[in-house]
Amino acid sequence: MALAWTEQGRQDAPPFVLLHSLGTSSEMWRRQYDLAEDFLLVLPDLPGHGKSPPTTSGYDLDTLGADVLAVTEVVGLDRFHLCGVSLGGQVALWAAIHHPHRLLTVTIANSAARIGSAQGWADRISAIREHGMEGMAAQVVGRWFTDGFAQRDPDTWRQALAMFSSTNPDAYVAACRVLAGADLRPEVGRIETPALVIGATDDVSTPRDDAEWLAASIPHARLEIIENAAHLSNMEQPESFTRLLRSHLRHGS
Numbered sequence: 001m002a003l004a005w006t007e008q009g010r011q012d013a014p015p016f017v018l019l020h021s022l023g024t025s026s027e028m029w030r031r032q033y034d035l036a037e038d039f040l041l042v043l044p045d046l047p048g049h050g051k052s053p054p055t056t057s058g059y060d061l062d063t064l065g066a067d068v069l070a071v072t073e074v075v076g077l078d079r080f081h082l083c084g085v086s087l088g089g090q091v092a093l094w095a096a097i098h099h100p101h102r103l104l105t106v107t108i109a110n111s112a113a114r115i116g117s118a119q120g121w122a123d124r125i126s127a128i129r130e131h132g133m134e135g136m137a138a139q140v141v142g143r144w145f146t147d148g149f150a151q152r153d154p155d156t157w158r159q160a161l162a163m164f165s166s167t168n169p170d171a172y173v174a175a176c177r178v179l180a181g182a183d184l185r186p187e188v189g190r191i192e193t194p195a196l197v198i199g200a201t202d203d204v205s206t207p208r209d210d211a212e213w214l215a216a217s218i219p220h221a222r223l224e225i226i227e228n229a230a231h232l233s234n235m236e237q238p239e240s241f242t243r244l245l246r247s248h249l250r251h252g253s
Contacts, residue, residue, distance in 0.1 A: 017077075022086055022175050025050030027050065029043055032241070032245070054174075055171060068091055081105045089110065093106075106191070110205070110233055114182070206231065
């Protein structure tokens with residue numbers, strides 16, 4: 001399907017595609033917009049998230065990856081840097097496994113080769129069906145940040161709540177089913193693209209152990225753990241996150 005996307009930066013700058021997490025949108029990258037000084041940022045919205053329409057049928061990780069690659073082809077990108085958080089991180093892993101010739105570098109942040117369990121995602125789907133997106137917003141978004149974040153940064157907290165609440169519920173459920181079935185653990189050892197794995201000390205959704213396993217399983221991957229951050233470390237600790245990206249993009253390609 002056709003995804004919506006936005007661009008930031010100069011057309012002649014090195015291209016950098018950033019993929020958001022489940023239940024957010026490309027708006028989650030606002031604190032990384034200063035990267036547009038040096039890169040052409042391409043920011044897709046996954047199906048039913050942000051400005052992208054929901055999918056009309058079931059899909060899987062292959063379909064999501066193909067949709068993202070279709071955006072890069074429309075934009076006219078041959079090779080590009082790629083970063084994804086959570087669900088976006090799994091799409092980035094998929095691209096590094098199946099289309100390495102397209103990538104300059106890959107960054108997998110707050111993600112894993114296998115995220116959660118089938119039962120956990122089934123429980124999430126049931127909760128969304130029962131309570132709706134708004135009814136689950138505070139509980140789910142609360143897992144994205146460390147304790148007290150809503151008081152420390154109320155603007156970002158409200159932005160996160162708004163992104164989650166505005167996500168199409170059917171598309172959210174479909175994405176949960178993607179995550180319930182996706183398991184890239186047997187394949188990540190094939191990745192040869194220069195890879196950065198970012199974890200966070202307080203991430204309960206994709207814990208530090210997941211990041212450590214992933215970095216150990218991808219040949220020559222670099223591991224960085226962000227302190228005092230949970231699942232959306234790019235929003236909670238944007239300076240640290242952006243600094244890691246700049247270093248990786250400068251030295252990894």
